[in-house]
Amino acid sequence: MRIRCALFATAMASVVTACSPYDFSTPVNSLDAKAKALDSAVSAGHQQLASDVSAAYQRSLIAHRATVVVAGCDKVYEPDLKVPTDADAKVPVSSKPDTTVSPLPRQPCGVYFPVDLKNNPFQDPAPIVPIFAEAMKALTDYTAGLAAVTSAKDRADYDSAVSELADTVSGLVSNAGGQGALAAAAIKAGINLLGWMVGTALDIQRFNALKAAVNAMNEPEKEGKPFNVVVMSIAQQVNRLADRRRRLLEKDITALKASLGPQIGEETYRLRLADINSMAAVVDALNQASAIDAANGLMLAHLQLVLAVNSPKPNVQTLANTLKALGEKVSALQTALGTAASATSSSSGKKGS
């Protein structure tokens, strides 16, 4: 029996040395952060597009020297009161949706062409299709799951709890007097050993779950590997948002450009030129920050994670390097999608005005 236990302990020690889930903690956390950044890039792009529409509308008002009405100023946000029940209180915060898909656009309090109010122009210029919102949620939940299963803090907390329990039990036994003092040290050692064995078994379980999950996401299906399919589809949602923003800005640039000439005063010319430059800078940033680039990086990082998890000698450094490069791409994408095309309010797109 003693030999069997020793063999078990040795086997567990060798297994956990070769494949601890915590070896992947840092890169997996980084992968999780990049997936969330891609998610928020969609959200930022969506919200910024709504702002672009609003800015273009303001330019249009100025261009037409329009008679305006003020509307939407009495629509006070009134959420339903919800007194929490015990069941609500038991739901952990982390289990709530993590996705940052932006809410539906609304008509803000502002000035409008009277005709636009009748024609109800306040529509989402690029609604996020539910399946893409689902894809984003699935991706961020998956990478959060990878981060959870490789969280080294959990093991440290567990070890600390075992150690504290061992101290408490040995203290209790020791307090009992008599032979208790002698037994206390042995009991403490026994609890620590048992705790270590259970902890190691749980680590192995975690590693196996990590391995199974990344392999399942890397399984070649008819339509492609699941991880890649989800990431590519999100990238296309980003492409579409970027195109919508680009298109709107290009239209305004064309209109403003047409009005530039000797027929307008120097100050007006200066303001319009500044507007064109500002919008052109945003278009340029959108042109340079590619969602496909970010998707390529995410897919490569995931594949490297798969290879590392399946390798007896995982190369986590290669994965870390990919993730570092990916971080730059995703933040450039986030910036490009979330940057406002600031325009001066005195600008006008009306030719010859």
Place this chain on the structure above:
Amino acid sequence: MVNDGKATADMTAQAADDEDLPTVENLLKMRTAALKAIGACIAAVEELQTGGDDPVDKALEKLRDKRSEIEDLITDAIAASPGLAAAILAMKKAAKTLNDTAAIMTGVTEVLKKIDEILGFGNEVVSALKSVGAA
């Protein structure tokens, strides 16, 4: 089908294997090829610009509209892809397994802490009783 805002993973998963549709990867490759071709046209037209209210602007406008049309078509095709629906379902399943497994250790840790609390209380009681006995 897609832009009605109702397509979900469950719905489109049922359509899997029904049709021989292009994969998401192939759709994106088609997109890149089409956009490159339009980009080349736009670059050629841009060279003809004379400035101001330019007649060339209308041609550029049409080409840019075509680019947006391609983005919409590809987005719709990907949203309708059974491959995407199946991938989302597989990813949800993997996420659940990971979170459930991670929760086992944190759950055990919580139980150990509770036991420690209870035994710690017992320890205090024993110490108190001993001190009373000694007095």
